Amino acid sequence: MARTKTRNGKKKTAGAGKSTGRSAKSARGGATAGGRKSAGGLPLGRGPNPQRVRAILHRLDEAYPEASCELIHENPFELLISTILSAQCTDVTVNIVTKELFPKYPDARALAYADPRALEQEIRPTGFFRNKTKSIMGASKKIVEEFGGKVPQTMEELLTLPGVARKTANVVLGSGFGIASGIVVDTHVQRLSERLDLTKNTDPKKIEQDLMQIILREKWILFSHQLIWHGRRVCNARKPKCAECNLERLCYSKDKTS
Numbered sequence: 073m074a075r076t077k078t079r080n081g082k083k084k085t086a087g088a089g090k091s092t093g094r095s096a097k098s099a100r101g102g103a104t105a106g107g108r109k110s111a112g113g114l115p116l117g118r119g120p121n122p123q124r125v126r127a128i129l130h131r132l133d134e135a136y137p138e139a140s141c142e143l144i145h146e147n148p149f150e151l152l153i154s155t156i157l158s159a160q161c162t163d164v165t166v167n168i169v170t171k172e173l174f175p176k177y178p179d180a181r182a183l184a185y186a187d188p189r190a191l192e193q194e195i196r197p198t199g200f201f202r203n204k205t206k207s208i209m210g211a212s213k214k215i216v217e218e219f220g221g222k223v224p225q226t227m228e229e230l231l232t233l234p235g236v237a238r239k240t241a242n243v244v245l246g247s248g249f250g251i252a253s254g255i256v257v258d259t260h261v262q263r264l265s266e267r268l269d270l271t272k273n274t275d276p277k278k279i280e281q282d283l284m285q286i287i288l289r290e291k292w293i294l295f296s297h298q299l300i301w302h303g304r305r306v307c308n309a310r311k312p313k314c315a316e317c318n319l320e321r322l323c324y325s326k327d328k329t330s
């Protein structure tokens with residue numbers, strides 16, 4: 073199940089994703105599905121063939137059975153605001169800012185009619201604070217005036233909100249409502265999908281379509297969390313820790329380190 077951290081540290085279930093129950097620590101190697109070799113000598117061949125994709129998913133389940141959204145939130149509206157704030161900013165910084173922000177602005181109405189100058193200063197540490205203020209206030213206003221104060225639950229409706237593109241909508245639907253409408257393609261998912269040769273595309277929309285073709289819908293929510301966790305903890309952008317990576321035998325990225 074996709075789980076989400078709340079402000080009090082408890083986890084709540086938002087959607088349907090399967091986990092295997094093993095420790096979250098990555099374990100390199102081992103004679104599991106990913107370790108078997110094809111006739112050609114490469115572990116389960118190359119590209120997004122079904123056997124190799126299954127092996128990658130199996131390894132991700134082993135390493136991150138309970139991967140979840142790391143933006144702390146109590147409801148879909150808070151998640152929406154946190155996700156808007158997270159553009160070009162770490163989740164850690166967003167969580168620090170929202171710890172003060174959400175008690176002061178507890179719902180869409182409060183943010184819709186906030187003092188923009190004050191809000192800009194309150195979210196300033198997350199960067200791009202003027203644009204983010206416009207997006208937050210615009211989205212909140214639309215939620216109040218057109219959606220009865222509730223975050224809409226369809227991709228089409230979410231995309232009408234200022235500052236909301238497909239990635240943000242997928243985060244809110246997946247982690248806020250447990251609806252697998254697509255796959256979140258952020259910078260980590262993009263990088264890892266390329267390194268793991270799950271796509272040849274570089275455009276996030278096309279990457280998402282490629283991933284949706286090769287991964288079962290029931291795995292979409294958990295899979296994106298798992299790739300994000302792997303990207304943050306092991307497969308870093310600049311210096312991936314390949315020696316610690318349990319996908320190493322399935323990976324032939326040119327970025328691999330020895």
Ligand code: SF4
Pocket residue numbers: 267268306307308312313314317318319320321323324325327328329
């Ligand atoms: S590049 Fe390295 S860390 Fe990233 S998936 Fe491949 S083996 Fe793992």
